[in-house]
């Protein structure tokens with residue numbers, strides 16, 4: 431298949447996973463492990479490892495690189511949307527040493543939630559779930575524990591705290607040296623649970639623009655403490671959510687809708703900017719209209735494409751649910767978030783993904799004793815009935 435392989439994110443974006451010392455150039459790309467000795471001897475080079483420079487050279491030669499195949503190309507080859515389509519790729523950056531613009535820092539996997547599309551690689555609550563209750567089996571394949579990501583992650587976690595703190599120290603140095611960086615995003619797990627967030631803010635608050643990605647799975651006291659620190663500063667909150675009520679509580683399992691809504695108000699009253707990061711899965715399509723009605727007037731929405739979890743992709747929905755979404759959101763069909771979701775649900779789901787959706791829902795809800803009666807019956811029957 432002929433493709434234009436260029437993507438500007440490869441020249442501007444970096445994601446760093448502190449606990450595992452992994453570098454992702456960009457958030458969707460396959461990671462590489464940082465070489466601490468090399469970094470110590472090469473200050474300011476975090477964004478210019480040999481792998482990154484090689485990948486950028488391949489791209490400029492219009493060739494595929496493995497890390498982006500994993501993140502984007504393979505989806506496009508299957509006729510699905512990919513993350514790189516959200517970037518402006520018209521004007522090409524041609525310098526592999528171009529300055530980094532956006533850095534995202536994943537502090538640790540500490541998190542109280544088990545969001546449905548997430549996994550043990552990112553959330554300690556997910557790690558506990560699979561450790562105590564075993565793997566999830568979808569279409570005869572083990573997921574959520576024994577996939578490549580988790581094996582890689584398990585190896586990384588065994589490293590000592592000393593090594594982690596050495597890397598964190600080097601990372602703080604890199605952040606101070608990265609003068610062209612326009613924005614620092616801090617992610618988790620749940621970054622509001624992590625004391626390293628305080629250290630980053632103490633060093634760079636007021637110097638750089640920050641955004642904090644959160645699922646708001648923290649208690650009010652902890653949130654209040656952070657809000658006090660960032661009041662009046664250029665710090666925005668990227669809040670992960672895409673549905674209301676019981677659908678929210680299922681997708682974002684571990685935080686109640688009432689607590690979530692109250693914490694959104696706390697941030698609003700503190701004066702910090704709020705954007706909602708909506709990861710669109712099949713379940714979020716079912717709840718997105720109500721979520722948009724609640725917050726759409728006031729806040730910006732970023733629509734993220736789900737990847738990896740095939741059986742939760744937005745198009746893995748019954749026809750009646752798709753039709754209902756399209757009909758009930760006609761008046762908003764020109765808004766970019768709805769345009770994006772309409773496109774995402776176009777493709778016909780495979781029988782395997784349909785069955786996978788049912789199996790996953792059953793396993794996820796039974797472990798947590800969630801009664802799925804609030805989901806539309808047509809959807810439940812569609813994915814749980816064998817042909």
Ligand code: SF4
Nearest residue numbers: 437459498501502514
């Ligand atoms: S092609 Fe995809 S994975 Fe690669 S840098 Fe762009 S957005 Fe990231």
Ligand code: SF4
Nearest residue numbers: 541543545548619645
């Ligand atoms: S809040 Fe983030 S890290 Fe935690 S389970 Fe949800 S998506 Fe995963």
